[in-house]
Amino acid sequence: MGEQNSLRDEVRAVIATRRGEFAAQCDAWLYGHDPAFTALLAERGLIGITWPREVGGRAAGAVDRLVVTEELLRAGAPVAAHWIADRQIGPAILRYGTPELQREFLPQIAAGEVTFCLGMSESESGSDLAAVRTKAVPVEGGYRITGRKIWTSNAHRSTHAYVLARVPGGEDKHDGLTEFVVDLSTPGIEVRPILDLAGEHHFNETIFDDVFVPSDRVIGAEGNGWRQVTEQLSFERGGVERVLSTYPVLETLLRANRPRPQHASQTGTLVARLHALRGMAVGVAAAVDAGEAPIRRAAMLKYLGTSFEADLVEYGRTVLGSTPRPGRGEADRIVAEGIRRSPGGTLRGGTTEVLLGILARNDGEPQADDELSRLVDEAVADLSRADKPADTVEVWARASGLGWPGAAVAEPAGGGGGDFSDLVTIVRGLARRGLAAPVAESALAA
Numbered sequence: 001m002g003e004q005n006s007l008r009d010e011v012r013a014v015i016a017t018r019r020g021e022f023a024a025q026c027d028a029w030l031y032g033h034d035p036a037f038t039a040l041l042a043e044r045g046l047i048g049i050t051w052p053r054e055v056g057g058r059a060a061g062a063v064d065r066l067v068v069t070e071e072l073l074r075a076g077a078p079v080a081a082h083w084i085a086d087r088q089i090g091p092a093i094l095r096y097g098t099p100e101l102q103r104e105f106l107p108q109i110a111a112g113e114v115t116f117c118l119g120m121s122e123s124e125s126g127s128d129l130a131a132v133r134t135k136a137v138p139v140e141g142g143y144r145i146t147g148r149k150i151w152t153s154n155a156h157r158s159t160h161a162y163v164l165a166r167v168p169g170g171e172d173k174h175d176g177l178t179e180f181v182v183d184l185s186t187p188g189i190e191v192r193p194i195l196d197l198a199g200e201h202h203f204n205e206t207i208f209d210d211v212f213v214p215s216d217r218v219i220g221a222e223g224n225g226w227r228q229v230t231e232q233l234s235f236e237r238g239g240v241e242r243v244l245s246t247y248p249v250l251e252t253l254l255r256a257n258r259p260r261p262q263h264a265s266q267t268g269t270l271v272a273r274l275h276a277l278r279g280m281a282v283g284v285a286a287a288v289d290a291g292e293a294p295i296r297r298a299a300m301l302k303y304l305g306t307s308f309e310a311d312l313v314e315y316g317r318t319v320l321g322s323t324p325r326p327g328r329g330e331a332d333r334i335v336a337e338g339i340r341r342s343p344g345g346t347l348r349g350g351t352t353e354v355l356l357g358i359l360a361r362n363d364g365e366p367q368a369d370d371e372l373s374r375l376v377d378e379a380v381a382d383l384s385r386a387d388k389p390a391d392t393v394e395v396w397a398r399a400s401g402l403g404w405p406g407a408a409v410a411e412p413a414g415g416g417g418g419d420f421s422d423l424v425t426i427v428r429g430l431a432r433r434g435l436a437a438p439v440a441e442s443a444l445a446a
């Protein structure tokens with residue numbers, strides 16, 4: 001990412017102007033709501049950077065945006081105000097919205113003036129998003145929306161909501177789903193606070209009672225919402241905020257020189273995992289730049305990234321050696337915050353179980369190579385004996401002998417020169433035969 005160095009410096013310089021005015025925090029992209037900081041980033045042209053210049057962007061790539069978000073999250077900077085609009089609503093409008101919708105909203109998002117919350121979940125529709133019951137009834141000039149959205153982060157501080165609602169008709173539960181941009185000042189909308197376990201207010205229940213939404217506020221085509229929202233979820237899941245939400249714990253502990261020699265191995269393991277996850281995040285961003293919607297790769301990143309985030313908090317607890325007390329200094333404060341906030345990591349944006357379901361299925365992205373699949377199966381067929389199944393050491397010897405841990409590494413670097421999908425085919429082939437060995441872990445580290 002060498003060509004992004006000047007962009008990285010630019011972001012660091014902006015952060016430096018405000019250093020000392022904000023305390024680094026975990027989940028800064030959800031809890032760090034600071035319109036003044038958002039306005040500063042907007043002024044420096046750092047919101048919506050992947051969008052065309054005519055609508056306020058820089059025509060940059062997803063890898064460039066990754067650099068911007070990585071620097072902001074590493075600093076724990078307060079970026080929640082514009083996060084949702086910059087990450088997924090802007091891109092959704094750009095991909096499916098009419099030119100009028102794009103001209104109206106994208107410049108205002110890039111200027112930090114319009115902010116969005118996400119109205120997807122309902123009390124009976126979280127993981128099963130297609131079960132949405134909020135209704136959008138067509139009327140003259142638009143729709144009337146009625147329903148209740150729950151867990152709408154920062155709805156009380158946003159100007160607009162993205163709302164997934166159902167237009168009547170259609171037999172299948174995926175039919176009729178439609179995406180709307182809703183101005184939260186429209187009559188009939190009530191935003192009720194929901195406090196989390198720590199008493200913090202970022203969640204809400206957002207109630208829509210016969211709310212009129214003009215037709216020109218539909219994103220894409222009426223009834224095409226399911227297809228559109230599943231694409232949007234790859235933006236939601238595939239960013240570095242699924243890896244770096246608790247990163248300030250690591251940096252704060254290291255700066256305070258808190259880890260002792262007995263923590264060296266844990267520290268090293270975490271840094272190595274972080275390195276591998278960064279590589280995956282760059283891969284997802286590069287796929288977006290290539291015009292793909294990397295749904296499965298984004299799910300994989302979120303699954304591995306959020307488990308890293310949780311382990312980082314546990315590491316913080318171990319390094320402190322006692323229950324963190326917020327009044328006892330920076331290290332205690334940040335670890336306590338990480339503990340309070342980390343349960344949400346594996347739920348929001350798709351629970352771990354749902355992500356594993358996506359990874360186990362064979363749809364969503366290019367299929368594994370059939371020939372490779374057959375070769376893998378042949379190579380390990382003799383190991384899956386019914387009488388005495390091969391143990392991990394035997395499977396590992398076979399896998400490493402065939403160079404599989406290096407399957408997705410470039411040939412000049414000593415690997416097999418394949419790509420991520422080859423690795424998936426290999427791991428799937430082992431799983432199909434019920435054979436366990438740390439091939440995926442070693443391949444990611446490689």
Ligand SMILES: Cc1cc2nc3c(=O)[nH]c(=O)nc-3n(C[C@H](O)[C@H](O)[C@H](O)COP(=O)(O)OP(=O)(O)OC[C@H]3O[C@@H](n4cnc5c(N)ncnc54)[C@H](O)[C@@H]3O)c2cc1C
Binds near residue numbers: 354
């Ligand atoms: C911090 C945070 C912020 C959030 N912000 C927003 C927001 O701004 N806007 C918004 O719309 N939503 C938001 N959410 C909601 C979030 O998207 C949902 O909580 C999530 O999709 C899970 O839905 P649910 O809570 O209804 O759980 P359920 O779907 O009821 O799931 C309950 C349990 O069943 C398991 N399960 C469900 N289906 C399956 C399956 N098919 N296979 C295996 N296991 C399954 C789940 O893994 C989970 O353990 C937020 C959540 C959190 C924690």
